[in-house]
Amino acid sequence: xxxxxxxxxxxxxxxxxxxxxxxxxxxxxxxxxxxxxxxxxxxxxxxxxxxxxxxxxxxxxxxxxxxxxxxxxxxxxxxxxxxxxxxxxxxxxxxxxxxxxxxxxxxxxxxxxxxxxxxxxxxxxxxxxxxxxxxxxxxxxxxxxxxxxxxxxxxxxxxxxxxxxxxxxxxxxxxxxxxxxxxxxxxxxxxxxxxxxxxxxxxxxxxxxxxxxxxxxxxxxxxxxxxxxxxxxxxxxxxxxxxxxxxxxxxxxxxxxxxxxxxxxxxxxxxxxxxxxxxxxxxxxxxxxxxxxxxxxxxxxxxxxxxxxxxxxxxxx
Numbered sequence: 635x636x637x638x639x640x641x642x643x644x645x646x647x648x649x650x651x652x653x654x655x656x657x658x659x660x661x662x663x664x665x666x667x668x669x670x671x672x673x674x675x676x677x678x679x680x681x682x683x684x685x686x687x688x689x690x691x692x693x694x695x696x697x698x699x700x701x702x703x704x705x706x707x708x709x710x711x712x713x714x715x716x717x718x719x720x721x722x723x724x725x726x727x728x729x730x731x732x733x734x735x736x737x738x739x740x741x742x743x744x745x746x747x748x749x750x751x752x753x754x755x756x757x758x759x760x761x762x763x764x765x766x767x768x769x770x771x772x773x774x775x776x777x778x779x780x781x782x783x784x785x786x787x788x789x790x791x792x793x794x795x796x797x798x799x800x801x802x803x804x805x806x807x808x809x810x811x812x813x814x815x816x817x818x819x820x821x822x823x824x825x826x827x828x829x830x831x832x833x834x835x836x837x838x839x840x841x842x843x844x845x846x847x848x849x850x851x852x853x854x855x856x857x858x859x860x861x862x863x864x865x866x867x868x869x870x871x872x873x874x875x876x877x878x879x880x881x882x883x884x885x886x887x888x889x890x891x892x893x894x895x896x897x898x899x900x901x902x903x904x905x906x907x908x909x910x911x912x913x914x915x916x917x918x919x920x921x922x923x924x925x926x927x928x929x930x931x932x933x934x935x936x937x938x939x940x941x942x943x944x945x946x947x948x949x950x951x
Contacts, residue, residue: 635666637699650698653731664733668703677712689720690786690805690860691758691776697866698730702856705735706756718762720774725754729856739855740781740817744872744908744949746850748818755779756854760786768792780813782820782852786860798833803862809852822847824871828862830881835888841879849873865901865919867945872906872915893927908949917947 637652644658652660668684685704686694694702706724726735737752760774772788785808792801804827811820823846830839843863845851851871853859863870863877870877879901886894899921906915925939 635668635700636663637665638663650695650729650731652699653733664700664731666700666703666728666733668728679710680707681710682707685722685724687722687724689722689758689760689776690772690774690788690807691760691784692722692724692756692854693858693860695730695856695858697858700730702730703728716764720758720760720762722756722758724756724758727854727856738778740778740852741855741869742817743869744910746872746909747820747852749816750855751781751816753779753781753816777812778852778854781811781815781817782809783812784809784852795831796833798831801828801830801832803828803830805861807851809847817852819849820852821849822851822873824851824861826861826863828879835885837881837883837885839879839881839883841877841881843870843875843877843879845871845873845875847873850875863901865899865945866921866941866943868901868917868919868947868950870901870903870917870919872908875903875906875915877901877903893929895925896923898922906949911949913948915947915949917945917950919943919945 639652639660639662642652642660647654647658647660653664654660670681670683673680685706685708686701687704688694704724705726706722708722711719727738728735737754738756739750739752740747742750756776756778758774758776760772763771765771769791774786777783787806789804792799807824809820809822826843828839828841830837841862843861850873858864859869859871863879879899881899883897902918904914904916908915922942923939925937927937928934
């Protein structure tokens with residue numbers, strides 16, 4: 635992978651797009667290299683090496699120039715109809731704007747936890763069950779060695795309603811400290827529910843996210859939290875935080891322009907209890923994406939994406 639700088643300066647660095655040198659400037663280019671071995675027997679596959687992961691408890695961030703990658707092994711089995719079993723053991727990560735690997739830690743914005751110790755052992759296992767084409771259930775458990783453990787329960791469902799489709803996406807996380815609890819106490823429950831309706835290229839959705847327990851929800855540094863209310867500039871995951879979201883998306887294929895998409899989301903949050911602020915934390919964010927995927931020719935499947943985010947908060951810098 636190769637990332638090239640088009641334009642930058644000391645005042646516009648540190649956003650996760652490019653590495654930052656000691657002088658505060660981004661280099662003209664940076665690169666990553668990874669190799670993965672794969673083996674398959676029947677409907678079971680083993681991958682060892684560089685991994686791009688997209689699971690509820692560990693998800694590579696792809697929101698910048700180059701994605702975050704991990705080193706380790708992933709075993710996936712689909713031997714039983716309607717069931718998918720997954721097990722992973724990860725020991726290193728390369729962040730989006732890094733070229734080198736390092737041990738893993740958890741996000742500690744606004745002093746959510748007592749520290750950011752590193753660990754070179756993250757284990758994950760889970761099962762996905764497709765009940766029918768319109769309903770699937772998921773369970774997963776992930777653990778960062780001697781720091782925290784996390785259970786995930788998920789439900790995806792949809793049904794025809796009038797001329798369109800009604801969909802439900804429900805996610806629930808239970809997180810606690812483990813072993814020596816090197817990052818201090820971890821005690822969190824997070825509920826995330828998205829209800830959406832799609833018809834003729836339009837999708838309108840409303841989501842709620844609520845955190846309970848004595849701490850924020852833990853997740854690996856550099857990754858994207860597996861929550862529909864996770865946004866581009868803020869994660870909305872402080873202790874006790876409640877967040878409502880309104881979203882809209884349009885696929886221009888309905889107008890005869892395949893490949894062109896538009897989406898916008900608005901989060902409004904309150905009841906946050908960050909350690910760095912005395913009082914109720916409140917914030918809102920609006921994200922807008924406009925993307926196009928080239929449909930034919932030598933650049934077929936090349937995607938261009940414009941993103942904009944606006945964040946306002948009474949406690950974040």
